[in-house]
Structure formats: C-alpha cells, structure tokens
Amino acid sequence: MELKRIGILTSGGDAPGMNAAVRAATRCAIYRGLEVIGIRRGFEGLLESDVIPLTSRSVGGIIHRGGTILRTARSERFKKPEGQVEALDRLKELDLDGLILVGGEGTFKGAWALYKKGFPVVGVPGTIDNDIAGTDVTIGFDTAVNTALDAVRKLRDTASSHDRLFIVEVMGRNSGFLASAVALASGAEYVLVPEIPSDVEKLCEKLYNARRQGKTHSLIIVAEGAMSARDLAAKLKDTAGYEARVTVLGHIQRGGSPTAFDATLASRMGAHAVKALLEGQSGIMTGSLWGQMVAHPLPVAWEEKKPLSDEVLSLMEMLSI
C-alpha cells in the first residue's frame, strides 16, 4: 500500500524529547511528501478522534520544550479488545496509512495490538524509565538522570554541611535504571532498585563502616519501586537508630528541556520511524544500539528483559567506600 498520510501520537508518561521526536517525524514525513496528523492524548485521544494537522511550521519552536505538545494519557478503554477495535475504526475514518507511537512498554503493547489487526505501526521508545529492551537508551532518560543529579548535588551540599544522612527517592516503578545512573553519577553511598531485593541490614553495615572511615554524611538513592524513602527512613531508624532526611523528587524528573543527547536521539529516532514506514516495515520499534539506529519487532521491548548494568552497580559499590 502506498503511504500518503500518517498519524503520530505520544502515550504513557511524558518524557523530555518527545516533542523533538514529533518534530523530526513530522518534518521527515513532509519532506518525503506525506501528510501528517497529530493525535492528541495518546490512545484515549485516538478513540475520540482528537486530532490536529501537523505542518513544518506547527512543529517549529518545540525541539527544546519538555512535555509533549500532543499531550498524553493512560487509556484503560484502549486496553480492552473492544477499545482496540474502536481505535482501528477511528484510524480508518481518519484515512491514515500508518501510525508512529512515542511511548514506553505499555504504549508498544498497544501498538502491537493495532499491528496484529493489520494496521502499520512503528514505535519510538520515549520514557524516563529506560526499561525497554532493544535500545541502549530511551528518549528522556538522559534528561531525567541530569535533573535528578542536579537535585542530588544540591542535597549533598546541605548533607555535608550538617553531617547528615539523606535518602533521595527517584522514579522507577518497575525499574532501577534511573536510580543506578543517578547513584553512580552523584557518588551516592548506596542504591536500592526494584530488580534486587532490598537488604536494609547490609545498608546499615555500609553506613556504619562509612562513618567509621571518617565519612560525615551519606546519600542513599532509592527507586520508588524498591521501597518508599519514608519506609526506608523508618527501617533505618528501627534497625540501627539512624536519623535520615527524606526527599522525594517525584514528577519534576519528567519535566524540563531535553538534554542535547535526548534532543539528538529523539530527532534520529523520529526520522528513523518515518523511514521504516516508507520502507514498508511495521510492527517494529526503533532503537539505538552502540549509537547506531536499529529496528526490532515490537515484542523485543517486553520479551527481552533489559538487565541493569552489573558493571555500573559494582562500580558504584566500589567507589563509595
């Protein structure tokens, strides 16, 4: 089928760089003679045919903006088979020949459902969680690491001035990529991630040794999915009498201008997605492996679990003595 008109949507949690991906996909598609429609609020907006035309001009001035101009949503309706049939009807009514979806693993599962019903789709990995296999990094991860790092460095100033123990909770409901990257870059004493059972006794031992060796302050990074920072503070108090100050970084980690890395990655991935659709590829996701643009079948994203880097975790352990 000749490709004439494509749609773009962003879905799941927003991620810095999503706008850069929308801009790149739109302009590449227009450059190649295609018409482009933006679908607002992810699958929820698709079900309501909430669309806007995208032109070279309408995607101007957004490469540096955080969030997503197309807005985003988590759609329960779309998860049900009836919702997916309805979405397919809307795509046909909109006269679209292909769809680019920027989002995380959940978004890709939704894209796969549309592909299985015969609709051409390409996924672009955009999530601060970086929990998608098939790509070394996802759009938004680098910016989120830098946002969290900036906060942790500020907390280090006050922690060292007051000889205090700080626990910083970062995002990551199911994954510890953000937590482990922030821990290594900030020189934290300890990191807790959802992938590894939390060992509070070991943490207490580490804190005890750190104090014995002359450390006067300590930083602990905890991914929200491992344990809440408040619960951890209570456990440290109960187990060893430690008093900790708690900071929960929350959604601030999802905002802000994309870093140069994310704006570049998003531009390359948005362009790669259009190229793939034009070549007749479908049911795939774009990825970046060793800096090269690649494409894989969408299920790679969730079937091949991306492991946390043992090297990063053990380096963090070694450098925090």
Ligand SMILES: Nc1ncnc2c1ncn2[C@@H]1O[C@H](COP(=O)(O)OP(=O)(O)OP(=O)(O)O)[C@@H](O)[C@H]1O
């Ligand atoms: N198994 C599934 N089948 C069909 N659609 C799904 C499935 N899982 C999720 N979706 C759709 O994709 C949307 C986005 O998924 P989800 O909320 O998990 O975010 P995500 O894309 O993983 O991004 P992030 O993790 O960064 O927030 C969901 O609201 C839902 O509409």
Ligand SMILES: O=P(O)(O)OC[C@H]1O[C@](O)(CO)[C@@H](O)[C@@H]1O
């Ligand atoms: O509050 P929301 O929008 O549901 O998102 C929270 C979740 O989204 C993520 O940030 C991913 O975007 C997770 O790490 C986090 O648990």
Ligand SMILES: [Mg+2]
């Ligand atoms: Mg997800």
